[in-house]
Amino acid sequence: MATRTVTIASSVGLHARPAALFVEAASASGLDVEIAKPGEDPVDATSILGVMALGARHGEEVVLTADGDGADETLDSLVELLSRDLDAE
Amino acid sequence: MAESDTQPDTQPETRHGIGVSPGTAYGPVVQVAPPVRPPADEKAVDDEEAALADVRAAFESVAVSLEERATRVDDTAQQILKATALIARDKGLVKAAAKELAAGHGRAHSIENAVETYAAQFEALGGYFAERVADLRDVGSRAVAAVLGVPAPGVPPFSEPSVIVAEDLAPAETATLDRRLVVGIITEAGGRTSHTAILAAQMGIPAVVQLAGATEIAPGTPVALDGDTGEVTIAPDMELVTAQRERAARRAEALGRLSGPGRTSDGAEVALLANIGGVEDAVAAGAQDLEGVGLFRTEFVYLSAAKAPTVEEQTEIYRGVFAPFEGRRVVVRTLDAGADKPLKFADLGPEENPALGRRGLRLSAERPDLLDAQLEALAIAARETGADVRVMAPMVATAEEAAWFARRVRENGLPKAGVMIEVPGAALRAHHVLGEVDFGSLGTNDLAQYTMAADRMQGALSDLLDPWQPAVLDVVGLACDGAARVNRPIGVCGESAGDPLLALVLVGLGVSSLSMAPSKVPVVRLALSLHSVAECQAIAVAARSARTAVDALTAVREAARTELTDLL
Incomplete structure (x- = not known):
């Protein structure tokens, strides 16, 4: 299982547009991707409601995990996505 | 228009909401169908x-x-x-x-x-x-x-240019409105950052949110709205509609010509600042043409928390608030809780008169651990973001309290300490109270409440709470005199600061910064640009010479330049 920790760069946290872009990318990978706050229960990264309900705010860390072929590449691209201020783009 | 003929008995009535998308509009009301609810007698499923x-x-x-x-x-x-x-x-x-x-x-x-x-x-x-x-x-x-299998909720079909009214508009509704038919939007709920506000502004549709009773206006009733001032007139006469439209056009033109820091016509600097209550406000205000934050209310950090937020948790939030203001000032008000908004982890018990009880700095005196954690977090976030952070205490009454607070602020490594002047006792002794700190900030809403002994929550007493009450202006004037004696800057962070006419009075009394809802900044900038300091002083004298609040407003309207009053 691949794991990454990343800090949310979006100035308004992981909601609305940033969350939608993240969920779309996670869904497009076709893998089982999960996202969690450190030490908390993970949620399905393809569920926009689950992702928004995490309430991950700007500057908070989240942990991504994925299984299967291409898990590392998928997580790298998701980390890259979350490291940008999606709302400012 | 046909609708007004069918409602001959409706008297014009003006109400105020929050203007979130500029411009004026006039048209009959179309009420958006409320959401569909499940039937009360719905049967359980068998399959x-x-x-x-x-x-x-x-x-x-x-x-x-x-x-x-x-x-x-x-x-x-x-x-x-x-x-x-x-x-x-x-x-x-x-x-x-x-x-x-x-x-x-x-x-x-x-x-x-x-x-x-x-x-x-x-x-x-x-x-x-x-x-x-x-x-x-x-x-x-x-x-x-x-x-x-019933029709979807939302906007019913209509063919005449209309004002759309709803409890709150869902994004799907706002986004798909026909710009040619929708001349204005009014919602009863919603906020400055709601979808309705954002989309209406982008679509150029004048909009007012938080208008009480909006959903009770009968469909077809003509209404006029001003998306700058938040003013909505139900069943207006045509003269009002025309005047409102012309005034809004002239105002937009005048406001568009100005930008940058606040200055009087003779070049005296008056900082134009925003009142904010959280990270999202900070992000929105940070993108606007203003000089920083004059009041950051920190209550939201505490109010929903079950236990005291840690230094780390707070630092995180403050970083988010300060980040948009690198190089600009952010005045932070430390925790202002009391029996009327109790904290789960610092409840000192019920009080007969919460407004006069252990709130603001008085709570911090009982629980200095809470204050120290907040100051530590503020200091860390300030260092990391490069914002010009200044900290002030609410509800300070005496010089000893001011000195106690200033010492704690400095011990935590923050360079500038100030106090709110909202207790008349502190205003009267401002030279001693402000002598202990670096700056003062007048909270005019509470100052009016305490000066007139009128509960802010008691709607029936709103005349007493009128910021134009000459007694309140006197107390503000005395506080400014005290600040001048010890050479300390004093600002205003109450609602008065966003009223262009009152802003002139305040500057005339000696105020050097005005903090307000960000949407009010342009019109206050305009008001200042049209008057010299000497003119503001004359306007302040006119206001304080008045016998009643109404007379004070009338006197200032007459004393201010018509280039301004014609636009209000």
Whole structure:
């Protein structure tokens, strides 16, 4: 299982547009991707409601995990996505 | 217009909401159909499999119709509709609905319960997250309509240019409004950062939010609205409509000509600052043409928390607030809680008169640990973001309290300490109180409450709380005199600061910064630019010479330049 920790760069946290872009990318990978706050229960990264309900705010860390072929590449691209201020783009 | 003929008895009535999208509009009201609710007598399902398939199909049809609409709108609206469609397709929602079906609920109730599970989580998160609840409930209501086979909630068909009125507009509704037919938008709920506000501004549709009683206006009633001032007139006469329209056009032109720091016509600097209450406000205000924050209310950090927030948690939040203001000032008010807004972890018990009780700095004196944690977090965030952070205490009454607070602020490594001047006793002795600190900030709302002995929460006493009350202006004037004696800057962070005429009075009394709702900054900038300091002083004398609040306002209207008063 691949794991990454990343800090949310979006100035308004992981909601609305940033969350939608993240969920779309996670869904497009076709893998089982999960996202969690450190030490908390993970949620399905393809569920926009689950992702928004995490309430991950700007500057908070989240942990991504994925299984299967291409898990590392998928997580790298998701980390890259979350490291940008999606709302400012 | 035909509608006004059918309502001959309706007297013109003016109300005020919050203007969120500039311009004026006039037209008959179209009330948006409220959300569809599950029938009270809905039967439990017998075939759970089939019911789940129906629920799935209902959500899918909502997603499809949202995506279909997304193809017909501009980019911003498209993103919102697509994000809303993602919600309708969410596996979590179907799973939650399946659980409800298994628990014996009917189809529509299962959908609604599933939606409410998530809505409750978003509401608990607050801020931006809570504002997404409207999107979620919109999906739920549409799915309920679909599963019941009834028409979708939303805007009914109409063919005449109209003002759309709703409790709150869901993004799908706002985004797909026909710009040619929708001349204005009014909502009873919503906020400055709600979808309605953002989209209306982008679409150039004048809009007012938080108008009390909006949904009770009868369909077809003509209304006039001003999206700058938030003024809405029900059943106006045509003269008012024309005057409002012309004034708004002239105002937009005048405001558009100015930018940059606040200055009087003879070049005296008066900082124009924003009042904010959280990270989202900070992000929005940071993008605007203003000089910083004059009042950052920190209560939200504490009010919903079950236990005292840690230094780390607070630092995180403050970083988010300060980041948009690198190189600009941010004046932070330390925790202002009391018996009227008790904290779960620092409840000192009920009080007979919370407004006069252990609140503000008095609570900090009982619980210095809370204050120290806040100051430590503020100091860390200030260092990391490069914002010019200044900290002030609420509810200070004496010089000893001011000195105690200033010492704690400095011990925590923060360079500038100040106090709110909202207790008349502190205003009268401002030279001693402010002598202990670096600056003062007049909280005119509380100062009026304490000066006139009139509860701010008591609507029937609003005349006494009028910021034009000459006694309140006198107390402000005395505080400014005291500040001048010890050479300390003093600002205003109450609602008065956002009133262009009162702003002139305040500057005339000696105030050097004005902090207000960010939307008020342009008109205050204009007011200052048209008057010299000497003129402001003459205006202040006129106001203080008046016998009543009404006379004070009238005197200032007459003394101010017509280039300004013609636009108000």
